[in-house]
Amino acid sequence: MRFRDFHRNIQIRIIESFISRFVGSMIFPFMAIYLAYYFGAKVAGLLLIFNVLVGIGVNFIGGYFADQFGRRKIMLFAEVLRFMAFLTMMICNSPWLESPTVTFLMMTVNSVCWALAGPANQAMLIDVSTPNQRKLMYSIMYWANNLSIAIGGIIGAFLYQDYLFELFIVLSVVGAIVVFMVAVLIQESYVPDDKLSYTATQHVLRIFSSYKRVLQDRLFVLFVIGGVLIMSMEFQLTNYIGIRLSDEMPKQQFLFWEIDGVKMMGFLRSENTIMVALLALFVTRISGRFKDRPMLVISCLLFTIGYAVISYSNSIWLLLIMMIILTIGEVFRVPVEQSYMAAIPPDDARSAYMAFNGLKFNLGMLIASITITISSYLSSIVMSIIITVIGLLGTWIYFVITPELDERKAKAELKQVS
Structure with a gap:
């Protein structure tokens, strides 16, 4: 079993995950410091807790929608939204504009996107892999994620304080690349049998039914x-x-x-x-x-x-x-x-x-x-x-x-x- 033997979706996901985490690790581990600098440690802690709670809530919605509408649609929506958030964060930390409040709101949008896309990403990997491939697939992803986080974190430690705007530029470029990869290279792995349309109230009831x-x-x-x-x-x-x-x-x-x-x-x-x-x-x-x-x-x-x-x-x-x-x-x-x-x-x-x-x-x-x-x-x-x-x-x-x-x-x- 080799990397080239995997389904194309798995290959793209491993590459996309590596570059996204590599660049993200240059910035996001240090955003607690950023929030504490602008809002104080106590408020920063509350903001981060809010971020986590929002992610938990949206995570359940993302799981339901990926089963209801298919994996790729949810992934693409989340990645486009995430790219817009990165672009806004770049503008709000530029030489022309500084807005920590908007930056935090875009951090929350990023958490929403991770929560929306996460279940779909994981389900897609299972959809297109065989049981015999999964240990190797997960090992490669685990290795790639750790390596990207380690290298990105080290580089970010040196660049974060003086080159935050430039890091957000790189993050935005990577966000655009990921949108392209999901839109053009990723194939849909699951087409739901249920073609009926539902009202918002029915969707809420079905979410509860799904997790029940x-x-x-x-x-x-x-x-x-x-x-x-x-x-x-x-x-x-x-x-x-x-x-x-x-x-x-x-x-x-x-x-x-x-x-x-x-x-x-x-x-x-x-x-x-x-x-x-x-x-x-x-x-x-x-x-x-x-x-x-x-x-x-x-x-x-x-x-x-x-x-x-x-x-x-x-x-x-x-x-x-x-x-x-x-x-x-x-x-x-x-x-x-x-x-x-x-x-x-x-x-x-x-x-x-x-x-x-x-x-x-x-x-x-x-x-x-x-x-x-x-x-x-x-x-x-x-x-x-x-x-x-x-x-x-x-x-x-x-x-x-x-x-x-x-x-x-x-x-x-x-x-x-x-």
């Missing part, structure tokens, strides 16, 4: 809950763990550098990103030799053990070793997890399932945010125990449901072959 169906799928709901618990640990590094290291870790000599808690968090993030970029594709070749269930459970255990130690230790060498262990768990876990996810939804509700699955990110962030609040009342050892229990609970859920997941995956593969 998703919530009645017990296996899928448990799969998402397990994923939320595991993913919440990943967000701890830049939330509770980052704050703990900053407050508790004493300065230590490491090779040629004197390292404090803030620098250590940077080291750990860089180590994780570099290792993912180096291991992701290599792991795909190895993972094919093992069964999905033990690989998913063992990788989650490694992930949990790594974060359990990092959430408490202040030893540089131990932190670096644990990051290696949890990253190995991460690169084995992600393709298997996504491959299972692709086998669960029925064809006519795929985007709705993808939208609900997208909650893993938001709810994982919510758990990580809650741990920051409770950490002011609890000791580091108690916080480490809580984080460990969260990871073990997510691993246990996966362990319990994977036999049923394997059955559903086998049925999905048989159906696709037939």
Whole structure:
């Protein structure tokens, strides 16, 4: 299996996703700093929470519409809207005009576009891929996304402060390229059977009906809950763990550098990103030799053990070793997890399932945010125990449901072959 063997939609999505995230990572990770500068830290925090909540709401609408009208139409609408938002942000941060208020509104529009297009993008990948292709497909996307975010973030750190207008120009150009790719190169992968037209009220009722169906799928709901618990640990590094290291870790000599808690968090993030970029594709070749269930459970255990130690230790060498262990768990876990996810939804509700699955990110962030609040009342050892229990609970859920997941995956593969 090679890149050229994938469906053209998959090839285009991988390329488009890489360039979009590469340029976006030069700007959006630093927009919290931008908002705090213009509105103050407290207001900036509320604005970012509002952004997340809007994204959650629109995510459900995007999932329904992608099943109702087809994937490509929703993707194209979202990308055109996103391009207009980028263009407006560029104008509002130009030498001739400065408007942080409009910039924030366009950030919200960008969140709306991500939420609209996300379920359609994920559903389209499943539509045009075979079960045998999915591990490699998700591994390549995971690798490309991490690499683009890492490189973009490094470049953005140097350019953001002095060249924000120029970065928005590049972002707008990339937005136009993505619109062209979706409009001209992407093929529709799903044509709904239902050709009836509905009123706005009927659409609202059908949205609720669609997600009622998703919530009645017990296996899928448990799969998402397990994923939320595991993913919440990943967000701890830049939330509770980052704050703990900053407050508790004493300065230590490491090779040629004197390292404090803030620098250590940077080291750990860089180590994780570099290792993912180096291991992701290599792991795909190895993972094919093992069964999905033990690989998913063992990788989650490694992930949990790594974060359990990092959430408490202040030893540089131990932190670096644990990051290696949890990253190995991460690169084995992600393709298997996504491959299972692709086998669960029925064809006519795929985007709705993808939208609900997208909650893993938001709810994982919510758990990580809650741990920051409770950490002011609890000791580091108690916080480490809580984080460990969260990871073990997510691993246990996966362990319990994977036999049923394997059955559903086998049925999905048989159906696709037939």
